[in-house]
Amino acid sequence: MKKHLLVAFSFATLMVSAQDKAARYAPVISAKGLKEKLTVIASAEMEGRETGMPGERKAAAYIEEQFRKIGLQPGNGNSYQMTYPVYRDEVSDKSLRVNGRSFEWDKQYFFNLASVSNGTLIINNTVFAGHGVVDSAKSINDLSGLDVKGKMVMVLDGDGGTGSAAGSSFAKMNALRRAGAAGVLMISTAFPKATATATTSNIYFRQATGAPFVVMTISPEIASALLGRTATLSINDLKTIKKGTYTAEMQLMVAKKTTTLETSNVIGVLPGTDKKDEYVFLTAHHDHLGMRNGQIYYGADDDGSGTVSVIQMAEAFAAAAKKGDRPRRSIAFMTVSGEEKGLWGSEYYSEHPIYPLDKTTVNLNIDMVGRVDTERLTADSLNYVYVIGHDKLSSDLAPINEGANNKFTKLTLDYKYDDPKDVNRIYYRSDHYNFARKGVPVLFFYDGMLKADYHKISDTVDKINFDLMQKRVQMIYYTAWEMANRDNMLKRDIPLTMPGR
Numbered sequence: 159m160k161k162h163l164l165v166a167f168s169f170a171t172l173m174v175s176a177q178d179k180a181a182r183y184a185p186v187i188s189a190k191g192l193k194e195k196l197t198v199i200a201s202a203e204m205e206g207r208e209t210g211m212p213g214e215r216k217a218a219a220y221i222e223e224q225f226r227k228i229g230l231q232p233g234n235g236n237s238y239q240m241t242y243p244v245y246r247d248e249v250s251d252k253s254l255r256v257n258g259r260s261f262e263w264d265k266q267y268f269f270n271l272a273s274v275s276n277g278t279l280i281i282n283n284t285v286f287a288g289h290g291v292v293d294s295a296k297s298i299n300d301l302s303g304l305d306v307k308g309k310m311v312m313v314l315d316g317d318g319g320t321g322s323a324a325g326s327s328f329a330k331m332n333a334l335r336r337a338g339a340a341g342v343l344m345i346s347t348a349f350p351k352a353t354a355t356a357t358t359s360n361i362y363f364r365q366a367t368g369a370p371f372v373v374m375t376i377s378p379e380i381a382s383a384l385l386g387r388t389a390t391l392s393i394n395d396l397k398t399i400k401k402g403t404y405t406a407e408m409q410l411m412v413a414k415k416t417t418t419l420e421t422s423n424v425i426g427v428l429p430g431t432d433k434k435d436e437y438v439f440l441t442a443h444h445d446h447l448g449m450r451n452g453q454i455y456y457g458a459d460d461d462g463s464g465t466v467s468v469i470q471m472a473e474a475f476a477a478a479a480k481k482g483d484r485p486r487r488s489i490a491f492m493t494v495s496g497e498e499k500g501l502w503g504s505e506y507y508s509e510h511p512i513y514p515l516d517k518t519t520v521n522l523n524i525d526m527v528g529r530v531d532t533e534r535l536t537a538d539s540l541n542y543v544y545v546i547g548h549d550k551l552s553s554d555l556a557p558i559n560e561g562a563n564n565k566f567t568k569l570t571l572d573y574k575y576d577d578p579k580d581v582n583r584i585y586y587r588s589d590h591y592n593f594a595r596k597g598v599p600v601l602f603f604y605d606g607m608l609k610a611d612y613h614k615i616s617d618t619v620d621k622i623n624f625d626l627m628q629k630r631v632q633m634i635y636y637t638a639w640e641m642a643n644r645d646n647m648l649k650r651d652i653p654l655t656m657p658g659r
């Protein structure tokens with residue numbers, strides 16, 4: 159009896175397929191391991207991981223340490239970090255004088271930090287354009303007959319009683335920009351300001367080129383001075399002023415310092431065997447929203463969950479390699495920064511790829527896989543994941559993913575977000591899109607947590623369902639295993655339709 163069993167067992171071992179081998183290492187991906195790592199990534203010490211800030215740098219260092227411990231090779235030459243610069247402006251001096259008279263910041267004016275350059279701006283003529291409403295549908299054009307090209311243009315607040323939608327500050331700004339104005343001076347009575355205007359800008363990715371379009375808000379006192387008046391006109395008086403060009407010297411002195419901050423994508427590689435020049439990319443974003451008003455945005459699900467999923471999959475594939483079951487293709491494990499700011503890290507990678515994108519067979523991207531969608535009211539709410547991109551770029555994606563899932567994990571793979579009528583446009587909203595637009599087939603895995611605690615301080619570790627998360631991550635691992643070991647790269651047989659605007 160015993161002997162027979164042994165014979166049967168070794169025979170079965172010989173017959174084991176590549177996919178079944180995957181099952182030996184899947185248990186490395188465990189609820190316990192995911193929780194351990196997420197407790198670090200989404201801890202207060204990481205301060206919400208805002209791109210370029212100390213907390214995000216700490217998270218990147220932690221991920222590097224994990225990749226090193228697992229035995230991955232550095233993904234960027236001899237470094238695990240692919241650094242890229244981001245910027246932040248700080249304005250110290252910002253004084254304004256009109257005809258020699260000084261005005262005070264926040265008491266009589268303020269401006270959008272990104273809209274001014276360092277140095278002194280001197281303006282001798284200002285155009286007054288009434289309310290500055292341009293609305294062709296209503297045959298309103300407050301700019302008609304005015305020479306606004308290269309000029310600073312002063313406008314009153316509101317639509318001037320026309321009911322036009324073009325009465326918003328935004329619409330006026332756009333109309334003036336289109337007309338070639340140098341900037342807009344919006345007249346407002348909301349002075350002195352109740353809250354101080356920030357003098358440090360948000361972090362940004364791309365430095366603007368060319369002269370900026372000045373966006374400044376001014377009090378009626380400044381407006382009156384620019385119109386050559388010594389007494390201050392009321393808003394009602396200002397409404398009666400004739401449109402046209404007025405002469406007054408305005409001097410704006412700005413001392414603006416741009417600081418360059420460093421951020422990074424973290425990349426570790428497990429080299430393959432006979433197909434090691436081809437790559438499977440497993441990605442997530444490690445950045446989140448940082449801190450606001452002293453409160454930490456922990457980002458446990460978004461996207462601490464994806465980050466630790468990538469690390470645990472690396473552990474599983476490294477364990478396989480150690481036992482002689484190294485994947486045929488190389489696998490790159492990458493966590494990117496800048497996602498919350500606008501997919502910066504993945505954009506940077508796709509514009510400066512370290513591994514050829516035409517040899518990158520697939521990108522499996524994970525952004526939020528630890529929660530249950532509160533809007534999902536079906537019986538499978540503890541056994542599903544949304545899969546996005548199954549019908550795009552490659553007809554190989556869905557059969558492989560579904561095959562792996564049917565064999566091992568048996569989750570409901572929900573394609574709801576691939577419906578072209580879906581308004582959330584998820585396909586274009588996370589890092590995989592930067593691979594997709596370069597032609598790399600992608601699948602994106604997501605739990606659907608758009609309401610609940612999405613982008614709130616309450617997105618914390620205690621809300622994660624680690625058993626469900628383990629199952630989802632194992633499913634992605636099985637999918638990656640097959641894509642790394644099959645004979646051919648995924649075919650690229652479905653052209654991507656770009657989003658309509």
Ligand SMILES: [Zn+2]
Binds near residue numbers: 443461497525
């Ligand atoms: Zn996210």
